[in-house]
Amino acid sequence: AQSVTQLGSHVSVSEGALVLLRCNYSSSVPPYLFWYVQYPNQGLQLLLKYTSAATLVKGINGFEAEFKKSETSFHLTKPSAHMSDAAEYFCAVSDSSGNKLVFGAGTILRVKS
């Protein structure tokens, strides 16, 4: 079965600092990996996806993630945090069918001014 583990339920950074949210996956087949963001009382918004085309994936709002097979990781980064980035971030994995999306527990990002 596929799964993802997000390290750190809460991450706090200063405005302008690097954002690093960690995600490790477990999959017996080449995975599809995703990062979603959820603002309070809203649905999930897709930030970026990995589908084996390129290991460095660029997403919306300045976020990017790098797929590292040797480390089974797909960490999310942003060079400079903005106050508007404060939200909950979910890493997710699916198999080749794409129908069964399995989410990590989520990481709440706090941005301090």
Next chain:
Amino acid sequence: DTEVTQTPKHLVMGMTNKKSLKCEQHMGHRAMYWYKQKAKKPPELMFVYSYEKLSINESVPSRFSPECPNSSLLNLHLHALQPEDSALYLCASSQERQGKHEQYFGPGTRLTVT
């Protein structure tokens, strides 16, 4: 356009009520999903419809009854719910094409069962 709409935004219902949640997308997606999200938890898959047919039911109690009238619409019929069913119910859709599996989510319906 990557919009999935859900109605209502909020719903309060008693345990003996019957209500329905509605989801709509006009992106031509052929897969649609219902998720349940409890507070401070990730979304949990409930149902998947592929080409208007139910393809996955994650052992959801029968008091939740999904329906896919056409390729753009997805309903979730609710009957005799319990207070523990209170949650955010999210709808999502995706293409059924290799490499295009990303799911697009609606804003959700916040359900409270009293």
